Structures are given as structure tokens and as C-alpha cells.
Amino acid sequence: MSEAPPWLLKAFTPFIARHVALRMAKGNPGLSAQAIAARMRADLGSNPDPAALTMVAAVEKRLAAQPPSASVAAPGSTPRLSAAVLVLANLVPLYGVAMLGWPVFAVLLLFWVENVVVGLLNVARMLCADPADPAQWLLKLFLVPFFCVHYGMFTAVHGAFVFGFFGKVKATGSGEGMFPIPSWLAAIGEQGLWLAVAALAVSHLFSFFWNYLGRGEFRLASVAELMGKPYGRVVVLHLTIIFGGIGVTALGSPVWALLLLVGLKAGIDLRAHLKEHRPAPAVSGRS
DSSP: OTTSOHHHHHHHHHHHHHHHHHHHHHHSTTOBHHHHHHHHHHHTOSSOOHHHHHHHHHHHHHHHHSOOHHHHOOTTOOOHHHHHHHHHHHHHHHHHHHHHOOOHHHHHHHHHHHHHHHHHHHHHHHHHSOTTOHHHHHHHHHHHHHHHHHHHHHHHHHHHHIIIIISOSOSSOTTOTTOOHHHHHHHHHHTTOHHHHHHHHHHHHHHIIIIIIITOGGGGOOHHHHHHHHHHHHHHHHHHHHHHHHHHHHTTOOHHHHHHHHHHHHHHHHHHHHHHTSOOOOOBSOO
């Protein structure tokens, strides 16, 4: 580390220290910041690099600043209330299929719109992440606009496939460009999905306020990690849904197959939700 220019080390120390602190907290739950720092110094040997010692000091400072477990989430607690809201929200598309006769296109359009909601709330998560860390604000200046453009294009291409393959219509209107918001809104209304969209949006908003802000997840959130988080959900969940939709269409769209598809989506969503909002490991404030 000492071979790097001093100004470069100074500039990147907050970023590296934050990453190391989070990893050390996960690997040493319950230990104090001082105890973790002592272990790190011992690992450096009898003749430690001054730059490495500076990094350890930065990591210790970062660990000491992290909130105790009670302010992030109670030890062993799970986001049961937000999970219940998620399950209730997913009952709406089940009702739409069973009682209102929704076709495959309506189901997949609803889940695609949910992707848009997830992306918008992820921007809010990135902006609220660890507001006390100046290094995070520097990252936000670059990563938030990049995410908006990249995720927006990703979602638009996904929407074009849903509209073109399942709706047998173009996702874009005349002269509307890559983001034909009026055509999207019109399709939602034509399929009678506004209530279902509202239910799923409320579910994600509740999780944002209850888990991310209320349980203190934002304090330990990383902007860099948040930027890639929605893609995992979209790829895993919606590849399953799209191929399932193709299978349902091939079967002639029977109600039982659509119900199975919606139930599969709800199950994957719930599992991912519980995994995402598991309590973060805390660092004790005492030795």
C-alpha cells in the first residue's frame, strides 16, 4: 500500500475502510470495534506498513460509528409485517386471474410495471444510503444517474418484449421514443390493472419505510451494492415468469396454470424479501 501516492491513499481510504468494516462486522459479530482493530493490527505482524496502520485506524473509526444492533434491527428479528403486506399485495393478481379472467399479457404487464416501481424505489434507497458518509455522497453523484439510464433502458427493452410477444402490440407509439409512457399508461388502464399496480406499489413503499428507513437498514447500505441489487430480482424472477408465461400460452392459458404462475412469482418474491431484510450483524460498542 505504501507504494501508492499519498494523495491517492488518502482519497480512497474512506471507500476501502467502509468496505472492510462491513466485512469485518459480518465476520466478527458481537466484537467491539477495538477488538476487531486489535485483531487486524496483530495480523499485520511486528513491522506493519504505516499505510496499513492508517487503514486499520480508519476501519476502527468506521466500526465505532456503526449503530448498535437495536437501532438497525432486533437480533433474530424478521420483517414479518412487511412480508405479510407483500403476501396481501400478491393476492390481488391471484384474484384478477381467478375471478376477473386476466390473460397472460395482463399478468406479465403487471409484473413488468412492478419492475418500474422497484427501480424508482431503488433510486430513493441509493439517495438515502448512509447519509453521514461523505464518500457515499461522492459515489451517488456518479452511480445514481448511471443507474437511472441503465436500468431505464433495461426495463424498456424488457417491456418491448412483453408487449410484442404476449400483447402482440408494439410497446411504443408513434414518435414516443424508447420510453413511451403514454402508451404504457394506456395499456395498464385497458387491462384494468391500476388497483393491482397500486397494491404492489404500496407493498414496496411499505418495505422502504418500514425496513429500509424504520429499521435503520439505510445506515449500513452501500450505494455500489444497491446499484446492482434490482437486476438480480429482475433476472431470476422474470426469466421464470416469462418462460412460465410462454408455457401457459402454449397450454391455452388455463386458469390453473396462470394461478400457478402467479403463486410461483409470489413465493420467489417472499423468499427474496426475507433474505434481503435479514438483520445486519452489529458491532458492540464495548471491548
